[in-house]
Amino acid sequence: MNGTDEKPLHVRVAEALGWRNSSEEAPGIWAGFPPNANADLSDSSLRVPRYDTDWSATGPLIERYRFRLNPPSQPDGEEPWCLWDAEQEDTHAEDPSAIVNGDTPLLVVCNLILALSAAGKLK
Numbered sequence: 001m002n003g004t005d006e007k008p009l010h011v012r013v014a015e016a017l018g019w020r021n022s023s024e025e026a027p028g029i030w031a032g033f034p035p036n037a038n039a040d041l042s043d044s045s046l047r048v049p050r051y052d053t054d055w056s057a058t059g060p061l062i063e064r065y066r067f068r069l070n071p072p073s074q075p076d077g078e079e080p081w082c083l084w085d086a087e088q089e090d091t092h093a094e095d096p097s098a099i100v101n102g103d104t105p106l107l108v109v110c111n112l113i114l115a116l117s118a119a120g121k122l123k
Helices: 009-016 057-065 105-118
Strands: 020-028 031-034 066-072 084-088 099-102
Touching: 009 020, 009 031, 009 105, 020 099, 057 066, 066 105, 084 105, 099 105
Parallel strands: none
Antiparallel strands: 020 031, 066 084, 084 099
């Protein structure tokens, strides 16, 4: 995290996906209300999924949002690229929010969700 008040990546992704009232219940343990929960009534908060490390949480998002993941590559005669990249299938390459990088497939999906959300294009 860059600042002391910045939320971890998985929490920021959850909030981009519609989670509300996220808070740290214990060191490293975050809870909140998923998009379909009623935070004003009797629903209990749930642990925020670890979108940055858990394929069972993040894998379904790849299909739901139609993300295309591209592994690191090495163009002929160039240094190998160390980053994965991802894009949403219905976006255009000239759109800067459409393509992002990350060290792992899960991180690149998280980065793409945040970029699309910031651009108002996460649907």
